[in-house]
Amino acid sequence: MNLQDWKMLAALYETENITLAAHQLFLSQPTLTARIQKLENHYGVPLILRKRRGIMFTPEGEELAQHAKRMLLEQRKMEEKLSNMQEEVKGTLRVGVSNFFAANKMPKLLQLFKEKYPEVECQVVTGWSSDMHRLLLNHDVHISFIKGNYAWKEKKALLYEEEICVASPWDFAWDTLPKLPRVDYYTDEHMRMLLDDWWHQNYIEQPNITIHVNQVETCKEMVVHGLGYAIVANLVVRPHSDLFIKPITGASGEPLKRQTWMYYQEDTLQMNIVRAFVDFVQTLDVKAL
Numbered sequence: 001m002n003l004q005d006w007k008m009l010a011a012l013y014e015t016e017n018i019t020l021a022a023h024q025l026f027l028s029q030p031t032l033t034a035r036i037q038k039l040e041n042h043y044g045v046p047l048i049l050r051k052r053r054g055i056m057f058t059p060e061g062e063e064l065a066q067h068a069k070r071m072l073l074e075q076r077k078m079e080e081k082l083s084n085m086q087e088e089v090k091g092t093l094r095v096g097v098s099n100f101f102a103a104n105k106m107p108k109l110l111q112l113f114k115e116k117y118p119e120v121e122c123q124v125v126t127g128w129s130s131d132m133h134r135l136l137l138n139h140d141v142h143i144s145f146i147k148g149n150y151a152w153k154e155k156k157a158l159l160y161e162e163e164i165c166v167a168s169p170w171d172f173a174w175d176t177l178p179k180l181p182r183v184d185y186y187t188d189e190h191m192r193m194l195l196d197d198w199w200h201q202n203y204i205e206q207p208n209i210t211i212h213v214n215q216v217e218t219c220k221e222m223v224v225h226g227l228g229y230a231i232v233a234n235l236v237v238r239p240h241s242d243l244f245i246k247p248i249t250g251a252s253g254e255p256l257k258r259q260t261w262m263y264y265q266e267d268t269l270q271m272n273i274v275r276a277f278v279d280f281v282q283t284l285d286v287k288a289l
Helices: 003-015 018-024 029-043 059-084 099-104 106-116 129-137 174-179 189-202 216-224 266-270 272-282
Strands: 048-050 055-057 091-098 120-127 143-147 155-168 181-185 208-213 230-233 244-247 257-264
Touching: 003 018, 003 029, 003 055, 003 059, 018 029, 029 059, 055 059, 091 099, 091 129, 091 272, 099 106, 099 120, 099 143, 099 216, 106 120, 106 272, 120 129, 129 143, 129 189, 129 257, 143 272, 155 189, 155 216, 155 272, 181 216, 181 230, 208 216, 216 230, 257 266, 257 272, 266 272
Parallel strands: 091 120, 091 143, 181 208
Antiparallel strands: 048 055, 143 257, 155 230, 155 244, 155 257
């Protein structure tokens, strides 16, 4: 197998779909199918089975796909090591970014970093914090910006804290919340558990959720347009001074807060590009971006 075979197997393993994998690799579907058949002929075993929708790997194919993923990781490490042998800060930085940070902080942060280090290329993956944590564990990114505390024995730096608040288009009393329309949104499990725990510590009734959306930014727009209240981190609604915003508190009376961290692995600091980026971020007031 060669580098292209590794990439093909990794793409198939990720997508479980020949059409999607071909698109990802900028190949035609017949070309990709022919390459799979060539590998199957070489090893003398079937590698994939076609399902009604997509494909699945045979045990032999699963073993080969896992080998391909390991080889791609080693290839990337080798390329990064060679690049790092030069003194300049250049190359490709791979960053995982939680959704809110990606929309509200990352563009300005990358702009400032690129102004200082114009030869750096950045590959940015966005998603839920739990997904960004997984990418870092799998060495798919050098650095992840994550909301909340996840199991992590390596390096991390606290960037800022936010109070969690109720944001409403109307003034409200706390005891009226169960009757008021609430806009809810999909979030990671840490935030969901925190919000659910707070609610059940304070109310017997279930919340009156009338709208459920996928993104916190969409949720905010629903609140701004008077469709209900939401419980969000305060940076989400800070620009909207017309909303009624009240922080929620824990059993001790202290405001509940959510932290945003930069997670990374210590050995990656041996790379000029990673060390430069980590040092750069730590000089910024990220919350103010």
